[in-house]
Amino acid sequence: MFRADPWYAIERGWVLTQDEHPPEGMPAVRPFPAKDNIRATLVLMLSEPRGMLAKTRQLMITWLVAWLLLWDAMTKDGRLNIIQGKRLDDVKANGEKSVLGRIRFMRTHLPHFLQPEVVEQNMTSESYTNGSTIEALPEGGAIVRSRT
Numbered sequence: 001m002f003r004a005d006p007w008y009a010i011e012r013g014w015v016l017t018q019d020e021h022p023p024e025g026m027p028a029v030r031p032f033p034a035k036d037n038i039r040a041t042l043v044l045m046l047s048e049p050r051g052m053l054a055k056t057r058q059l060m061i062t063w064l065v066a067w068l069l070l071w072d073a074m075t076k077d078g079r080l081n082i083i084q085g086k087r088l089d090d091v092k093a094n095g096e097k098s099v100l101g102r103i104r105f106m107r108t109h110l111p112h113f114l115q116p117e118v119v120e121q122n123m124t125s126e127s128y129t130n131g132s133t134i135e136a137l138p139e140g141g142a143i144v145r146s147r148t
Helices: 007-011 036-047 063-076 099-109
Strands: 016-018 030-031 080-085 116-119 125-128 133-138
Touching: 007 036, 016 099, 036 133, 063 080, 063 099, 063 133, 080 099, 099 125, 099 133
Parallel strands: 080 133
Antiparallel strands: 016 030, 116 125, 125 133
16 A cells, blocks of 8 residues: 555654644654645645645645655655755755755654665765665756756
8 A cells, every 4th residue: 555655654654754843842753744735735746747836834845745756766666756956955965954854854764664775875865775766956957857
């Protein structure tokens, strides 16, 4: 079921997130909220080949995209998933604010039986034994094109 649907792990509480500014009395690390709006957004992202999504900080869209990229790389062999941001600092692995940082946080906090084996990682990418890679790139005209 995990391989067929990224929601499966969320609704079981296996995917953790970290809140920079948790409300008083709430832990900073907690399960990804299994809310209807997040499920609807995930279904939309999986069903449409392209689109645009307006977001605010409260919707957890960056965390959701990070989870979707990680799940895809874990469950499908030989994938190249690229995260592109305005600046490299927005996406590379430096803490849990960047997308690759969030991916690493979620990966390392998954139950051990789900964690993929990492064969290589640095500040801008990580690769798994199934041949999949997640790579962080800055904005630019031909940057992504050179990776195809």
